[in-house]
Amino acid sequence: MSSSRAANPATDPAASRPSVTFPHRHLLGIEGLSAPDIALLLDHSDHYVDLNRAVEKKQSSLRGRTIINLFFENSTRTRTSFELAGKRLGADVINMSVATSSVKKGETLIDTAITLNAMHPDLLVVRHQDSGAVALLAQKVGCGVINGGDGSHEHPTQALLDALTIRRRKGSLEGLLVAICGDILHSRVARSNIHLLNTMGARVRLIAPPTLLPAYAENLGVEVFHDMRKGLTDVDIVMMLRLQMERFHGAFVPSTREYFHFYGLDYAKLSFAKPDALIMHPGPMNRGVEIDTEVADDIHRSVIHEQVEMGVAVRMACLELLARHLPNWRGTTPPGL
Numbered sequence: 001m002s003s004s005r006a007a008n009p010a011t012d013p014a015a016s017r018p019s020v021t022f023p024h025r026h027l028l029g030i031e032g033l034s035a036p037d038i039a040l041l042l043d044h045s046d047h048y049v050d051l052n053r054a055v056e057k058k059q060s061s062l063r064g065r066t067i068i069n070l071f072f073e074n075s076t077r078t079r080t081s082f083e084l085a086g087k088r089l090g091a092d093v094i095n096m097s098v099a100t101s102s103v104k105k106g107e108t109l110i111d112t113a114i115t116l117n118a119m120h121p122d123l124l125v126v127r128h129q130d131s132g133a134v135a136l137l138a139q140k141v142g143c144g145v146i147n148g149g150d151g152s153h154e155h156p157t158q159a160l161l162d163a164l165t166i167r168r169r170k171g172s173l174e175g176l177l178v179a180i181c182g183d184i185l186h187s188r189v190a191r192s193n194i195h196l197l198n199t200m201g202a203r204v205r206l207i208a209p210p211t212l213l214p215a216y217a218e219n220l221g222v223e224v225f226h227d228m229r230k231g232l233t234d235v236d237i238v239m240m241l242r243l244q245m246e247r248f249h250g251a252f253v254p255s256t257r258e259y260f261h262f263y264g265l266d267y268a269k270l271s272f273a274k275p276d277a278l279i280m281h282p283g284p285m286n287r288g289v290e291i292d293t294e295v296a297d298d299i300h301r302s303v304i305h306e307q308v309e310m311g312v313a314v315r316m317a318c319l320e321l322l323a324r325h326l327p328n329w330r331g332t333t334p335p336g337l
């Protein structure tokens with residue numbers, strides 16, 4: 001497949017690299033991705049970090065393509081980040097707000113998918129409150145689909161941006177000891193990170209009260225702790241999670257004050273981690289609930305803003321690699337793929 005529009009290697013980092021193919025049409029989760037798949041996504045993202053730090057950020061690899069951001073659940077970071085990513089690659093990006101859509105009038109997820117499909121988008125980014133909804137939708141449309149977070153199931157681009165942040169700081173993921181702390185039960189971020197970190201050779205500890213751990217936690221290839229001090233001992237990375245109260249059906253913690261006392265990250269608990277341990281949080285943060293505000297803002301330890309920066313680069317990489325499966329890709333994909 002070739003196109004008459006030649007890419008310019010001087011302005012387009014993708015054009016200067018050999019053709020690579022991501023062997024999946026959709027990005028629905030980290031589960032099922034191989035270590036080389038993940039490494040490819042991260043290597044590709046690294047190029048976009050450099051591009052995003054340059055004065056001229058725009059390139060044209062997705063020119064003429066349409067991306068629809070279909071968000072059934074609220075989002076600040078993820079939606080903005082995908083929008084910016086698509087625009088920096090030259091695509092037309094449409095944000096579909098569910099509050100003003102026919103979904104509110106009773107249209108089913110599948111009807112919405114079929115309606116959008118008729119508008120010929122090239123890529124759909126979907127966030128939905130139900131686990132599995134994005135995979136279902138992907139079966140009904142003709143374009144590539146990226147999971148922007150489905151229920152408490154997966155949030156693959158979050159795990160990828162976390163991995164990119166860690167890899168750029170620590171050089172590699174292999175052999176690192178990573179603690180994921182807090183509301184594991186409701187967290188798609190935790191699930192995607194566990195799959196990714198295990199696949200890339202890191203060791204994962206989950207630290208949470210028993211009420212906020214899924215019953216199958218022990219089968220995830222992780223170590224489980226209920227005590228922050230023990231769990232944080234000698235870790236390289238401290239990944240804090242938000243208490244996802246919107247998904248609580250019942251009382252999972254006695255009070256947020258008590259939760260902070262036992263599970264909130266403060267300097268006393270952090271002192272058990274390695275002295276150069278990084279502090280991470282996917283956002284939005286509940287300051288004073290799962291993380292002390294000073295710790296969150298500690299410029300020497302916290303990489304929370306860097307995670308947001310990496311998010312744009314990772315989403316550019318995901319969009320671009322999936323777009324390589326689209327018809328009339330400009331010729332960098334080998335024939336037959």
Ligand code: ASP
Nearest residue numbers: 149155189242282283284
């Ligand atoms: N932003 C992340 C998510 O969408 C984490 C969170 O909301 O707590 O899952």
